[in-house]
Amino acid sequence: MSKKVSLLSLHTFSVTGGIQKMTRIMAHSLYSICKEQGWDFKLSSLYDIDDDHQEQYIPRKNYKGYQHSFVRFIADTIFKEKPDIMILTHVHLSVIGLLNILINPKCKIWLVAHGVEVWRPFNLQKRLLLKRCDKIICVSSYTKQEMCRRHNVSPHFCEVVNNVIDPFFNPPATFERPHRLLYKYSIDASHTILFSLTRLASSEKYKGHDNVIRAVSKLKNSYPNLRYVLAGKYDEMEGRRVKDMITNLGVEKEVIMTGFIEDRDLTDHFLLADLFVLPSKKEGFGIVFIEALACGLPVVCGNADGSMDAIRNGELGTAINPDSEQELEEEIIRAINARPSSQYRRHLQQQCLAHFGETQYINHLQQLLTISLNNTINTKSQVNNE
Known part of the structure; x- marks a missing residue:
């Protein structure tokens, strides 16, 4: 049976910034992995609209913008998609992760930790998510250090996956001043x-x-x-x-x-x-x-x-x-x-x-996905055997 990987964001295409750029790159890389493995992939952006989509990153059919409609966002990402792995690109999506854990307990939850948004005290729902998520993807060693220090997260659950160059960024062939x-x-x-x-x-x-x-x-x-x-x-x-x-x-x-x-x-x-x-x-x-x-x-x-x-x-x-x-x-x-x-x-x-090329990034993500999905399969097998 085909596996399902869902990537959830606040903004992806409608805003320019480091988190949004990282989300676009991750979407492109995950789509490439899922296509090769025969898995399903979906990118869902809470605040974007459908027309914000940029075709070079992922096909239109693999993307949905929800125009601030939180109810539709929840209905689709949790009840309709029912993913095997849900990746939250911002801690502000913690309530989605917690609801998904209640409704789809076999789904693996990953949280991406960037910088200042996780270097501050968390409210109750964010603290609960940290306790219940399966993997925290930290964009740097420093962010991993801060997650462990500030939120008492075990280093075992944190994986450093550095950001990389956008695959559509064109490095110059010569170095003359324009x-x-x-x-x-x-x-x-x-x-x-x-x-x-x-x-x-x-x-x-x-x-x-x-x-x-x-x-x-x-x-x-x-x-x-x-x-x-x-x-x-x-x-x-x-x-x-x-x-x-x-x-x-x-x-x-x-x-x-x-x-x-x-x-x-x-x-x-x-x-x-x-x-x-x-x-x-x-x-x-x-x-x-x-x-x-x-x-x-x-x-x-x-x-x-x-x-x-x-x-x-x-x-x-x-x-x-x-x-x-x-x-x-x-x-x-x-x-x-x-x-x-x-x-x-x-x-x-x-x-x-x-x-910092995308090839290394894809290889790292694929390794993590494979391990996570295999653990899901092993858990399901144990449950069935019991």
Whole structure:
């Protein structure tokens, strides 16, 4: 009898963000596995609509958007689908997992743990889910550590499965700076370009872009060709705060805020830069770091969160104390004095793709699925024999 694997999300296609990107990648990988094994696969998104679907990730027939209809979401995912494995991509879906355990007790429940959403106290239903789920997929070693420390979860139930490069992300074949962006941002070959890409939200003050701006203000007189491109969607409050900071520090010429960047333009922005720098404190993993590396761009990140997995504990990038202005300035000066060669960028790219390609991700997920489904079969056999 064909096995059924269900992937449940809050948003998948309608929102851009690390969790949503990871969900799209996981959906593509799970669909590939299920297709090869002859299993059924379904992706259900609570807040998306059907038209949000992106065909390249999974066929339309394997996806359903529920437009905030919680009742229909429950009816279909629990009563209609009756999966053998249900994978929850966010802890906010805990009530679905608990209901499914009551109604379909033989179904295996997996929870994906990303970052800040699980680094805080849980309410009763979330605590119950942790006790009842069969596997917690942690996107980094740091997230696994925090799950065990904060929620007293046994390490035995946690599996570290690092995020990987989107299969539809196109790494560059060459490493020349795009002329259109040089023109757009009034940059030339003499400039050393720092680049950050992150969501700028007034509720999230841990990304580290403030520190970079301050570092640029201190270094601008000694290094007048230094430029900092700060990219990412920002809310009104944070946008105003950062712009005021730029004005107050007198770095209007040195700091360029781009706002939201379309996916099709990401590679060119990575190619524009000499260093990707984001000394964050609360990254669950940081897909943006491996995207930068996949474009051959050297990375500086913080050493206090899941970013360490993205740079393989220093093998692929440099980690600094996110609160140390001195360490940050030293890395910026190092980038100014030794801009990366095409040969070095090619090496970074190759190493990144070797460690964070979808093939490795698929193999890891398939191994976990096979073990889980075999355990289900063995449990059913024991029940039948009894």
